[in-house]
Amino acid sequence: GAGVSQSPSNKVTEKGKDVELRCDPISGHTALYWYRQSLGQGLEFLIYFQGNSAPDKSGLPSDRFSAERTGGSVSTLTIQRTQQEDSAVYLCASAWDRATDTQYFGPGTRLTVL
Amino acid sequence: AQSVTQLDSQVPVFEEAPVELRCNYSSSVSVYLFWYVQYPNQGLQLLLKYLSGSTLVESINGFEAEFNKSQTSFHLRKPSVHISDTAEYFCAVKGGGADGLTFGKGTHLIIQP
Numbered sequence: 001g002a003g004v005s006q007s008p009s010n011k012v013t014e015k016g017k018d019v020e021l022r023c024d025p026i027s028g029h030t031a032l033y034w035y036r037q038s039l040g041q042g043l044e045f046l047i048y049f050q051g052n053s054a055p056d057k058s059g060l061p062s063d064r065f066s067a068e069r070t071g072g073s074v075s076t077l078t079i080q081r082t083q084q085e086d087s088a089v090y091l092c093a094s095a096w097d098r099a100t101d102t103q104y105f106g107p108g109t110r111l112t113v114l
Numbered sequence: 115a116q117s118v119t120q121l122d123s124q125v126p127v128f129e130e131a132p133v134e135l136r137c138n139y140s141s142s143v144s145v146y147l148f149w150y151v152q153y154p155n156q157g158l159q160l161l162l163k164y165l166s167g168s169t170l171v172e173s174i175n176g177f178e179a180e181f182n183k184s185q186t187s188f189h190l191r192k193p194s195v196h197i198s199d200t201a202e203y204f205c206a207v208k209g210g211g212a213d214g215l216t217f218g219k220g221t222h223l224i225i226q227p
Contacts, residue, residue, distance in 0.1 A: 033214055043204065045214030056213060091158065103215065105150075105158040 002026070004106035006092050012112045013082055021077045021109045025094030032075050033095075033103060034067060038088035049075060050098055061086075082113045116141040116207045120218035127195055128226050135190040135221045137179075137205030145209030147188040149179055152202040152220075161203070164188065175199075200225045 005024045025032050034046040046059045049069045069075040089110050093103035121136045149161040162173040169181040179190045202222050206215040
């Protein structure tokens with residue numbers, strides 16, 4: 001079946017603009033994760049959804065970051081007032097549930113903030 | 115909280131030679147351990163994982179890793195590498211109720227002909 005998909009694959013934006021990144025998980029996967037991959041910080045965990053709820057948002061880098069998931073499927077990660085340090089590859093992963101722990105990753109969205 | 119240390123940022127090795135990529139972790143609770151691989155211009159793929167049971171786990175393409183609780187290590191090995199194994203390899207840990215994976219900085223495996 002289809003894997004995790006993310007859109008857009010590349011996004012170039014100006015400092016101060018808002019961006020929305022989208023993730024379509026594997027059908028039937030209840031758990032969804034967002035990560036960020038950057039040269040300086042490596043791979044960082046941002047947030048996790050079980051169904052539509054995110055029990056812990058403390059991994060989000062600042063209050064400019066927010067995420068939501070609707071219908072237990074698609075998720076969007078929104079970054080408001082983007083800064084240059086937000087430039088990174090944003091990865092989404094999904095799993096059948098949190099307990100199985102095998103996460104399947106999407107190809108990522110490369111965000112460049114000018 | 116957990117942490118993962120991959121001691122080598124780059125490992126050059128000749129084709130058909132053996133290789134070991136080192137991974138050490140720190141955690142106060144039991145953990146699950148993973149190796150992910152990222153081929154050039156591709157996404158992260160699960161290579162192998164340790165959840166419980168046998169401490170030696172294998173992948174379908176000849177890699178293996180051994181969980182050593184006393185040394186808090188999960189080193190990845192392959193007896194004979196191929197050019198196609200050129201990639202970035204990430205060790206990751208999850209446990210103690212943590213939601214996401216904690217990754218190491220990655221090791222770039224460079225295969226020389």
